[in-house]
Amino acid sequence: WIRGLMRLPPRELIVISLAVAATLLGDSLLYAVLPTVWPRLGLELWMVGALLSANRFVRFLTNPLAGRVMERFGVRGPFLAAVFLASVTTAAYGLNAGFIVFLIARLFWGLCWSFLRLGGYLSALGNAGDTNRGYYLGFYTGVVRLGTVVSVLVGGLLTDIVGFGTTIVLFGVLTFISALSILRERIEAHTITASESPGDVSKSYLTLPTKRRLWAVYAAACINGMAGSQLVVATLGLLLLQDFGETIDLASLGVGVASLTGILLSGRYLIEVIWSPGS
Numbered sequence: 001w002i003r004g005l006m007r008l009p010p011r012e013l014i015v016i017s018l019a020v021a022a023t024l025l026g027d028s029l030l031y032a033v034l035p036t037v038w039p040r041l042g043l044e045l046w047m048v049g050a051l052l053s054a055n056r057f058v059r060f061l062t063n064p065l066a067g068r069v070m071e072r073f074g075v076r077g078p079f080l081a082a083v084f085l086a087s088v089t090t091a092a093y094g095l096n097a098g099f100i101v102f103l104i105a106r107l108f109w110g111l112c113w114s115f116l117r118l119g120g121y122l123s124a125l126g127n128a129g130d131t132n133r134g135y136y137l138g139f140y141t142g143v144v145r146l147g148t149v150v151s152v153l154v155g156g157l158l159t160d161i162v163g164f165g166t167t168i169v170l171f172g173v174l175t176f177i178s179a180l181s182i183l184r185e186r187i188e189a190h191t192i193t194a195s196e197s198p199g200d201v202s203k204s205y206l207t208l209p210t211k212r213r214l215w216a217v218y219a220a221a222c223i224n225g226m227a228g229s230q231l232v233v234a235t236l237g238l239l240l241l242q243d244f245g246e247t248i249d250l251a252s253l254g255v256g257v258a259s260l261t262g263i264l265l266s267g268r269y270l271i272e273v274i275w276s277p278g279s
Contacts, residue, residue: 007135009128009139012185013123013127014143016123016140017143018143021143021145021148022175023082023083023086023112023147024144025090025174025175026089026090026091027090027113028147029151029156029159029167029171030093031052031152032156032261032262033156033258033262034052035238036258042096042098043102054106054107055106059110063118065114070115070122075119075187076187079120080183082115082116082119083116084176085111086175087172087173087179088108088172089112091173094165094166121137121140122187124137142274149266149269153263153266154262155171156258156259160256240261
């Protein structure tokens with residue numbers, strides 16, 4: 001198992017995974033620090049909830065769109081465009097231009113993530129064979145989560161030191177640099193051959209009991225995502241701010257609430273980084 005983890009995927013998948021990880025710098029930072037800095041940005045609490053969820057709601061529309069666009073035009077062009085646009089949306093968070101501009105940036109980020117997520121998975125599948133497909137997908141997921149770890153940990157500290165606006169613009173610049181780094185990389189999509197076609201799956205494999213089991217898995221994943229994952233991520237900073245204020249005394253050391261939130265959240269994401277390739 002350990003020996004299997006030592007085998008690195010092709011350069012293309014490594015570069016793409018790092019690029020997608022970079023695009024998550026801004027989004028992940030918002031979940032960690034926006035619930036702690038919203039009064040300074042002139043926002044109301046309900047606006048924070050709207051901003052943190054807008055990118056998810058819009059993906060009900062943009063996920064199918066991403067699939068159709070990549071099916072027609074290929075993966076490379078839409079994927080590169082999404083990385084560049086993600087750098088713009090990330091930097092836009094730091095403009096402090098009001099709720100509407102912030103909301104528009106979040107909606108466009110949701111559009112970007114639909115293409116980035118699908119493009120990354122297709123790249124992993126396109127580079128993998130039957131014996132390493134799971135490892136490549138796990139490697140991609142782990143590296144992408146590394147972007148979240150860096151964002152919440154380093155971003156939380158920087159927010160307390162230099163401010164939210166400066167930190168988010170810096171992350172936007174890093175995302176733009178990551179976009180430049182993949183301009184020369186080829187991106188291959190996984191195409192389904194006739195032998196891999198599901199055929200009459202609906203009549204054979206997907207029997208009624210199987211469908212029920214699948215929907216049970218979907219429901220469990222949905223509940224875990226809402227309650228066990230995103231609810232905690234989106235509200236931890238707010239709870240710390242309300243209970244302890246902007247500075248928290250830990251062993252006679254004053255720690256900013258954004259920094260502490262990032263430290264606590266980074267532990268959760270670090271587990272995903274470590275275990276995803278081997279899972």
